[in-house]
Amino acid sequence: MQFRQTAAVVGTFIAGTLALGLVAKNSSATIDQNADPRIAAQPRYDYDDPSKSFVVDLDFGATSATTVGATVVPQRSYSHLGDPPLLLISLKNSKGAVLTTFNSWDPRWTFDETPSHGERMIMRPGRGTVVASFNGAAATMLVRDQQSGTDLGTVDLRPAVHSFCVAHPDDAECVEADLAVTSTQASAPPLGLVGKGVTVTVDATVANLGPDGPVDAVVNQTVTASAGTTVTPASATNDVHALAKGSSSTVRNSYSVSCDTPGQKTVTFTTSVAPAEANVVDAVATNNSKSTTVSIDCAVPITLNVKPGSARNPVSLNEQAIPMAALTTRAGEYGNPLAFDAALIDPASVRIGTRDSVVAGRGVPEVHGKVHMEDSLEMDETTHDGDLDGVLHADGRRIPVQRSTTELCVRGTFGQTHTTFFGCDHIEVVP
């Protein structure tokens, strides 16, 4: 009997929801129940009733409920106080915490006439609607069949909440916050080596320009890069908590950029910000995204033999022409991923110095402005392998070589494409 009564309510509850959505403003406190109906004031409806409801259409199967649609309507939900424990509806926030639960009629249950003109309840899978009072913090609705003890489905309420708040930004349960990416900066070493990675650090600052706050924000970063590079990770996400109105926060992400082929490459990092919660409306979309680009010269790694004939490579302070051989190598030789022919070096491009100075594009030119092609000694300091290597000389006074110097490097370009090459060898500074 109790089910019967409830069924009658549910059978009309959509119509009821709409019809009863307007609540009499003249509540019992102000309506004189004993007034003469001929002269009593007409009840006035409260058109300003702020109550709202989720109306969720579901396609119910025997053990499932698939979302057909979810909307927010500016009308009061019917009360679930008398509903039987058929469905258990739970509204959860974006963190998965339960905000509210209530029993609800299961739309699958309907009454059927028996042959003896009695009635029985039978379950008919099909379309049905669940109505719940609006909650701006609600992210999902879990629909559980209490009779069978199974979860039928989870409804994503966020699109409905967001659509409502976009349309009604002044609603008490909606928040307005103009989030913006105010700056992005990426730093990377200017030189990379084919087969190796460089680390790029990206700083992005996001701000809440108001008018409301604090709000949680999600910062997403995506990467696009020249062909011949691999960037990991390909994207990054940062959560920014409780960004107060007028405040900003900087997030930092690191990426590994590997050079797969030689040449000048660019890597672009695009940062975007969005509210974490569906009831937050960012009305200004033009400031939600910002990009920054770094250039990396992917150099061909080469093998450099300082002081051919010596494994120790002693270099004296003030040495005026330190010899070193840029070895011509096959792919794979000395672990170099690509072949290198020293005959293709552009002599004017050669710069020699410490690693940091050469990576930064400084260093000194070859003393004679030439590349001396000779079959130099290999790294074992005893073998001539028969091909011609590029012997270079550096003025140690100009570098300058210091007591603390442990390594010399060479950088230059080669071939018609002016591809950069780079190689280093250790030295031992002697009196």
Ligand SMILES: [Ca+2]
């Ligand atoms: Ca914005």
Ligand SMILES: [Ca+2]
């Ligand atoms: Ca040597």
Ligand SMILES: [Ca+2]
């Ligand atoms: Ca050789």
